[in-house]
Amino acid sequence: ALTEIEGALKISDNADKRFDLLMFLGNIYFNTKRADQAIKVYEDILMKYPKRAETDNVAMNIIVCYEDLEAFDKAIDRLE
Numbered sequence: 001a002l003t004e005i006e007g008a009l010k011i012s013d014n015a016d017k018r019f020d021l022l023m024f025l026g027n028i029y030f031n032t033k034r035a036d037q038a039i040k041v042y043e044d045i046l047m048k049y050p051k052r053a054e055t056d057n058v059a060m061n062i063i064v065c066y067e068d069l070e071a072f073d074k075a076i077d078r079l080e
Contacts, residue, residue, distance in 0.1 A: 002028055019049050026061065035065040 005025045012018050022045050029038035042062045046053045053059070059078060066075035 015049070016052075019045065019052050023056070023058070030061070030065055030068070033068075035068045039065045 002025070005021055005028065009018065009021050009025070012021060022041055026038045026041035026045065029035070029041060039062055042058050042065070045058050046062075063075045063078045066072070066078065
């Protein structure tokens with residue numbers, strides 16, 4: 001699935017589709033215990049798609065990743 005998502009991201013120029021693909025990529029990283037990579041993807045989403053990221057609560061995904069990494073201070077900072 002990871003290879004297919006990365007391939008689709010290379011050819012997709014539709015903003016909504018790219019957002020969905022990036023979210024899926026971040027979720028794959030998180031679910032395969034690569035929270036550091038997931039955070040990078042989610043941060044990229046926040047930067048490129050701020051309105052949709054807020055609607056889809058992407059910041060909470062980052063907080064969950066920090067908790068998974070036991071970086072509770074960063075998680076708390078994000079919550080504030």
